Amino acid sequence: MFSLLYNTSIWLYGAAIRLAAPFHTKARQSAEGQRHLLASIQTRLAGNTAPVAWFHAASLGEFEQGRPVIEAFRERYPGYKILLTFFSPSGYEVRKNYAGADYIFYLPLDMPQNAKQFVGLVKPRIAFFVKYEFWLNYLQELHQRRVPTISFSAIFRPGQVFFKLYGGGYRKLLTYFDHILVQNQQSLDLLKGIGLTNLTLAGDTRFDRVAQIVANKKEIPVAQLFKGNQPLVVIGSAWQADLDVLIPFLNRFDQPLKVIIAPHEIHTDEIERWRGQLRGTSIRYSETQTSGFESASLASSTVLIIDNIGMLSSLYQYGDYAYVGGAFGKGLHNILEAATFGMPLFFGPSYQKFQEAIDLVQEGGAFPVADTAELEATFRRLYQDQAAHQKATEISRQYVLRNIGATGKVMEVIQDYSLID
Known part of the structure; x- marks a missing residue:
């Protein structure tokens, strides 16, 4: 039932974006970005034989949060290709030419077939999600393919659905991460309270980013x-x-x-x-x-x-x-x-x-x-x-x-x- 409700909400979101596209700039950018997206990804990645590290950020702020890790990863693992995805136009449109990534795309809507096709095309050796990104179908697909999946700079609060009586489906979603690195002690305690163990209190990578600035x-x-x-x-x-x-x-x-x-x-x-x-x-x-x-x-x-x-x-x-x-x-x-x-x-x-x-x-x-x-x-x-x-x-x-x-x-x-x- 949880999966059905989740997938229905994602489908409705996609429909709403398409309907709003003629009247709203960001909706239009999102709709255009999603058009033929998987075909474009397939074309861009054709012939790639290098291992891929996939980083996903919702928008520009999360990208800046993830940027120190992207750049540290590239330095440590120079044989990898970096693939970066964004959910929001405000991230993609500003950073679509970021030189630190080899491939930059919108994230296809999180429907089961999209997730299966995307992960199959990209074949990531490792996947990173920055801060708030919790996409059910992508996480399930990565888990089934045994792709190490990391969430970092994550932050949790007692009022979030993960910690509600009716939040069982969302709690299950968190178990698909191989490791979650959180910003503060409260987040660590909340996740321990629902039985998660692969956790690290690491702080916020934005501090590293502003030090770079x-x-x-x-x-x-x-x-x-x-x-x-x-x-x-x-x-x-x-x-x-x-x-x-x-x-x-x-x-x-x-x-x-x-x-x-x-x-x-x-x-x-x-x-x-x-x-x-x-x-x-x-x-x-x-x-x-x-x-x-x-x-x-x-x-x-x-x-x-x-x-x-x-x-x-x-x-x-x-x-x-x-x-x-x-x-x-x-x-x-x-x-x-x-x-x-x-x-x-x-x-x-x-x-x-x-x-x-x-x-x-x-x-x-x-x-x-x-x-x-x-x-x-x-x-x-x-x-x-x-x-x-x-x-x-x-x-x-x-x-x-x-x-x-x-x-x-x-x-x-x-x-x-x-x-x-």
Whole structure:
């Protein structure tokens, strides 16, 4: 019965995506990505004789979480081909040309025949799933073929279906993993409580990824010139709900402050609406790249809006403060990219599903805000009290440093699977 209900829900999801495709960009990208997908995979892999390691990430955030393991695996096992799949267009469309993988595809919908055909075509010697990815048919097929299957950077909470009285089918699904590496002690205890044993408390590989970002950060001259010698707040992965709180604060703030806004999604009409609402002089990054642009216009502007994707992680190096978006909506975006450079962090109230946010709030490096008034009061306190600002800065930086190392633990686990002939 569980399998029937699960497969029906996947079929309905696929149907809904096809119906929404004419009206919704991401739905259209998903539908187009699924069209003739298995045939494309068969063509691309034809003639490959090298062993394949399959990595699957839901979206861009999970890819960044998995990237340190992908790159460590390639270094340790250079004879393998890396095949990377994404569930979401926001991952695939941004990273479809990632040089660290040999093959990059959407994941075919998790129907029994798709899973059987995909695994048969790819013939993975080992499979990795990042964080939340639990696909019944793929896991069953890998288990039946005795393919070592690893989940890493996984995190579990008491309210999830795995731990409910009616969650037997989902608990069974977890047994198809050969090893699960979890982020925190609570996750470890929950899985032990339902009888799982092949577990490791490894931490979160995102810490390793943001350490890589610091080591390989890209200089952005436009941001450096814009900042000058003034304090700067970087507003990263911002949505409209975040700007509804931020704009009134920015318009009232009467001390020197430069502002960089990096939207989570680029929509020209939305950016122009924000510019119209902001009292300070604003400029778009794309305007600084045109011929005849005068740098004086950049230096005299108070707000720089980033109208492209891919720069945010390096922009944080210029920040004295960071506000990370998403926590006035579905959930907080990546705060570690900012924390690793050391600065006080601000975000909205919906952060409880993110262990790093919980930790940093408790330690005093991050500050959740419920509205404009709370943001203004907290920001002004840190702006005016240099000692408090420096304390929050050091807390954020040290938090990242002491949590590095999860990738190495993943690599230790897979040594047991005889990947080298």
